[in-house]
Each structure stands twice: as structure tokens, then as C-alpha cells.
Amino acid sequence: MKSRASIKGHPIHPILVTFPIAFFTGTLVFDVLSILKDNASYRQTADYLELAGLIAAIIAAVPGVIDYFFTVPPASSAKKRATQHGLANVLLLLIFAAAYLLRVKASFSVVIGLESAGFILMGISGWLGGTLVYRNQIGVDPRYAGAGKWNEAYLKDQDKLIEAAVSGELQNDQMKLLHIDGKRIVLAKTAEGYVAFDDRCTHKGGSLAGGMMVCGTVQCPWHGSQFASQTGDVKAGPATKNIHTYETLVKDGKIYLSLSTV
Incomplete structure (x- = not known):
């Protein structure tokens, strides 16, 4: 990160x-x-x-x-x-x-x-x-094709929908780390649309925002665990538990996030 x-x-x-x-x-x-x-x-x-x-x-x-x-x-x-x-x-x-x-x-x-x-x-x-x-890549700024600049924001939980980004802010396979009242969530854009998931690999707790997103699959930078960003399912270990995902909504040129898990 x-x-x-x-x-x-x-x-x-x-x-x-x-x-x-x-x-x-x-x-x-x-x-x-x-x-x-x-x-x-x-x-x-x-x-x-x-x-x-x-x-x-x-x-x-x-x-x-x-x-x-x-x-x-x-x-x-x-x-x-x-x-x-x-x-x-x-x-x-x-x-x-x-x-x-x-x-x-x-x-x-x-x-x-x-x-x-x-x-x-x-x-x-x-x-x-x-x-x-x-090993843990603390202080490392990842630069992979399409990653864009490091994107991070601090937001407030508004009970219903949280404005997380604006249209055009993220390119395909680009991620944004959101801090919402102490909770860390990654907002990302895939070819199918926007997705959101916990910024924590279920293996050793690595930051997924500091990893890599390719074709809708996010990879932890620590040990290479891969997850489907849309469903949170494990696609490759060593992680064995899925990550939590969240609902997103695009409306009036803005991307909204709901903290209720999918």
C-alpha cells in the first residue's frame, strides 16, 4: 500500500x-x-x-x-x-x-x-x-497497466446510500480505497460495471486495494490469493474464505455504495 x-x-x-x-x-x-x-x-x-x-x-x-x-x-x-x-x-x-x-x-x-x-x-x-x-509491501505504490494513480477517500456512513465516486473517475480494472467510519472497502470498475468488496484478504489480512485487478478478479499482493470481485468467491488460494461484497448503484453520474453485504 x-x-x-x-x-x-x-x-x-x-x-x-x-x-x-x-x-x-x-x-x-x-x-x-x-x-x-x-x-x-x-x-x-x-x-x-x-x-x-x-x-x-x-x-x-x-x-x-x-x-x-x-x-x-x-x-x-x-x-x-x-x-x-x-x-x-x-x-x-x-x-x-x-x-x-x-x-x-x-x-x-x-x-x-x-x-x-x-x-x-x-x-x-x-x-x-x-x-x-x-513481503507485505508496506509503502509500495503498485503500478500495473490500468491501475491509475492511488485513489483513496474518507467518507461518512449515511445509513442508506453512500456517494463513493463520480462517473469517469475509475477506468476498467482500477480500484479506489474507501474509509467509511473505520471500515475499509474497495470500489472498483470492471467491464461489467462497478463492484465493491472488503479491503481485506481472508488469508492474512492483506490490503486488496494494494493488489491487482484483472478482468474482474482481484489478487492479494501478499500471497497471491484471488477473488471474484463481483461475488467475492475465492478463485485461487491460499485463501479459503470468500470476501464480503457490497451493492453499488450508478445514478445521475455518480456511483453509490450500500453497506449491506450482497
């Missing part, structure tokens, strides 16, 4: 995390060098790097939090992984902060121990973050 914290489609969080990773790694390296070389200047360099790492980590966390709440699909395996990623980042930030505050007062071996633990945790967090991007 396209990141909500992005610049021209490029997610900001993966760009910014390179700075705390570099700073914290440099901190540990220069602290070790200060012991091996018995050189105070190395330790002073580590002081500056650790402070820079703490500041950079806080800045990088801002777009990360935005993506956690607004990009990662809820009730999905990616949400659980993103939670673990976030908690690991908070913990390693606290560890490096403790090491920074103890640099003068505590034994230097304690500081090195904390920084080593933080470095290992940073590797684990990075592994989780990489999985979120490369």
Missing part, C-alpha cells in the same frame, strides 16, 4: 532510518576503538554520534508512526509485525538513551554492553522492517 507519509510516492520512513542506523553503528565502533587504541578522541566522537542517533531516531519515528496507523492494514499479519517492529525501535532507543546518560557516571563496560544490546536489537528491528516492505 502507498505510504501516507511520502514525497511523490517515495515513503519517508525508510529514507530517514538510515541515519540512526549509521549513527548508532558508528557509536559502538568508535567506543570500541577508544578502548583498543586508548584514545579519548574516539570516545568523544562516539558521544556526538550517539546524540545524533537519538535525534535522528525520533525524527524517523514520526513517519513510521503515521504509516503504522494509516498504511498498515488492520487485523493483519503485517499489523502484528509492525507492532513488534515499533516496540523494538522504542526499546533500542531507550537502551541507547540510557547508554548516553551513563557515559560519564557508569563503568565504560556497562555502556559498551548497552550499546551492543541496542545494536543487536537494531538488527532484529531492521529485519522486521525489511519484511514489512519486501
Whole structure:
């Protein structure tokens, strides 16, 4: 799914995390060098790097939090992984902060121990973050033939019919993600007309809006499950349960949606 914290489609969080990773790694390296070389200047360099790492980590966390709440699909395996990623980042930030505050007062071996633990945790967090991007495609803006630009809107449940789009807004096989009072629904146009269905693969909770629509079949971007967009029936696994579909109505050049499931 396209990141909500992005610049021209490029997610900001993966760009910014390179700075705390570099700073914290440099901190540990220069602290070790200060012991091996018995050189105070190395330790002073580590002081500056650790402070820079703490500041950079806080800045990088801002777009990360935005993506956690607004990009990662809820009730999905990616949400659980993103939670673990976030908690690991908070913990390693606290560890490096403790090491920074103890640099003068505590034994230097304690500081090195904390920084080593933080470095290992940073590797684990990075592994989780990489999985979120490369496997769960968080922050990935899909570009396939006919997909069009990422289309997303926040609407209110009006009890009966909800105005979801205007005629001509979507081309064939193009999708639009709708947030309706916390519920995520995909509106799409097929050769047979407009369809609407839940934005959640029944396998692992992947966002179908971030997948691909071809000839009325929507494919989950995570593991390739396919569903008939008109009926919600599973056409290919690993998913075994159908997705919910919703009624649509075209009237006076507008496309309306009813939240009553078909």
C-alpha cells in the first residue's frame, strides 16, 4: 500500500532510518576503538554520534508512526509485525538513551554492553522492517497497466446510500480505497460495471486495494490469493474464505455504495 507519509510516492520512513542506523553503528565502533587504541578522541566522537542517533531516531519515528496507523492494514499479519517492529525501535532507543546518560557516571563496560544490546536489537528491528516492505509491501505504490494513480477517500456512513465516486473517475480494472467510519472497502470498475468488496484478504489480512485487478478478479499482493470481485468467491488460494461484497448503484453520474453485504 502507498505510504501516507511520502514525497511523490517515495515513503519517508525508510529514507530517514538510515541515519540512526549509521549513527548508532558508528557509536559502538568508535567506543570500541577508544578502548583498543586508548584514545579519548574516539570516545568523544562516539558521544556526538550517539546524540545524533537519538535525534535522528525520533525524527524517523514520526513517519513510521503515521504509516503504522494509516498504511498498515488492520487485523493483519503485517499489523502484528509492525507492532513488534515499533516496540523494538522504542526499546533500542531507550537502551541507547540510557547508554548516553551513563557515559560519564557508569563503568565504560556497562555502556559498551548497552550499546551492543541496542545494536543487536537494531538488527532484529531492521529485519522486521525489511519484511514489512519486501513481503507485505508496506509503502509500495503498485503500478500495473490500468491501475491509475492511488485513489483513496474518507467518507461518512449515511445509513442508506453512500456517494463513493463520480462517473469517469475509475477506468476498467482500477480500484479506489474507501474509509467509511473505520471500515475499509474497495470500489472498483470492471467491464461489467462497478463492484465493491472488503479491503481485506481472508488469508492474512492483506490490503486488496494494494493488489491487482484483472478482468474482474482481484489478487492479494501478499500471497497471491484471488477473488471474484463481483461475488467475492475465492478463485485461487491460499485463501479459503470468500470476501464480503457490497451493492453499488450508478445514478445521475455518480456511483453509490450500500453497506449491506450482497
